[in-house]
Amino acid sequence: MAKARRSRRTLTTLVVLVLISVSVITLDESGRAGSLVSGMRSVARDVFSPVRSGVNGIIDPIGHFFAGAVHYGSLQQENQKLQLEIGQLRTQLATSKWSQEQTAQLQRLLALEKLPAVKALPPVLAQVTAYGPSNFTDTVTINKGRNTGVDVGDPVMGSNGLVGRVVEASHSTATVELITDGKSRVGVEYGPKLNQFATVAGQGPGRDLSVQLVSTNTAIHSGEPLVTDGLAGTLFPAGLPVATVSAVRSVTGAADKQVTAEPMADLSGLSYLMVLQWSGSP
C-alpha cells in the first residue's frame, strides 16, 4: 500500500515536472515569454560572468604555480636544466607567435573598417571570452554587451569576413551565433555583376558551409567570393564578405547544384571581433 502510494507520488512528480518544462518551452518558442526569458538570461549572464572571470583569475595562477613547482622539483641535473631552458625559450617563441597572430588578427579586423559596407556602421571592438556553452550550438561569448551599444541582430565581423550575428545580449556580454551554426542562414550574392543570389547555411562546427538555391544553369566556380545581399528583410546589411566557394558539384536530375564554401574569417581561433551596430534596415 505504502509502496503503491510512493510509486504514484513519484510518477506525479515526473508528470508535473514534464508539464512545467513543456509549458516553459512552448511559451518561449511562441514568443509569449520571450522578453521574460531573455531578461532572465540577461540577468543570469550578468551575475555569472564576473563570478566566472573571478574564478578563472584564481584558477589560472594556481595552475601556473603547481606547474612551476612540478618543473622545479624535476630539475636535479644540469641536462634537465638545459632542457627546461630550451622549453622556456620554445614557450617564449610560441607566446611571441601567439601575440603576433593576435596582433595580425586585430590588424586584419581593423582593415575591414575600410570596406564601404562596414564604414557606414558604427563598430564595437570586442574580445571572445568563451567558446559555445552548448554542444548543440556553435556560438562564442564576447565581452561587450548592451552597455556599449551591442544588441541582438548586430552582425559580427572577424578578420577577413563575417563571423555571425548577436543572438543574445546582456548588460556586459553578448552571445554570437557563428555562420557555421546549423541554424545560421545568410543571404548572399555572387557573380561578376553580383546579380545571382543564394543562401549560405551552416552545417556545424568545423564543417564547410552549404550554399543553397544555386540552380544548375547558374555559373558558379570554386574561389568565387560570396557577399551578403542585403535584400529587404534579411538579417545582414549588404556587402559584407562571407565565404569563398570551395567545391561545386552538379547532380544529374537535381534542380540545384551542390555547392560548399569556406568562411572567409578563420573561425577556429577567434580572439577579437568587430560588432557592427545595425538597426536592421538595409
Added chain:
Amino acid sequence: MTLRVAIRLLVLTAVVLLVQWTIGLDVRIAGAHPDFLVLLPIAAGMAAGPSEAAIVGFVAGMAADLLVPTPFGLSALAWCLVGFGVGAVTGSLTRQVWWLRPGVALAASAVSVMLYAVLGAVLGQGQFLHLDLLAVVLMVSVPNALLAAPATALVRRALADAETRGRLSSVAPARRW
C-alpha cells in the same frame, strides 16, 4: 524535500555550473566539450531514486538553460526524464558490481545527449541531429563515467539530511549495494 536540502541542491548546481563554465568549456575535442551538469540527475538517480533525480534534473536543466542559447526548458525536460529513468532502472537492481555506477553514467549520459537532440529536433531544431553526435556523446559520457562515483557520493550527501536520511536510505538503491 526540505528547505535545507533544496538550498544544498541549488548550491551544488551553482558550483557544478561554475566548474562547467570555467573548466568544462575549455576541454574541447572535435568541437565537443564535457557536460558535468547532466551528471547531477544521473547521480541523484543512483543515490536517491527517481523522484529526487527528476527534481534534480529539472533544477540543473533550468540553470543550464539560463546560459545557453537553445530553447528554454529543453535541458530541464531532457534531464528530468533521464534522472527519472536512471532512478527507476537502478532502483530495480540489487547486485553490487564496481562498474555499475560508471556504466550507468556512461549509458545515461549518451541517452541524455540523444534525447536532447531528438527533443530539440521535435521542437524545430532539426540541425541538432546533423551535428557530430558521436563526438558529443563520447565527450559527455566518458568524463561523466569517470566522475560517477564521487558525484554520486556528493549528491547523496546533498540530498540527505537528518529528517530525510532514514527515508532516503529506504529507497536509495546505492545504499542497498
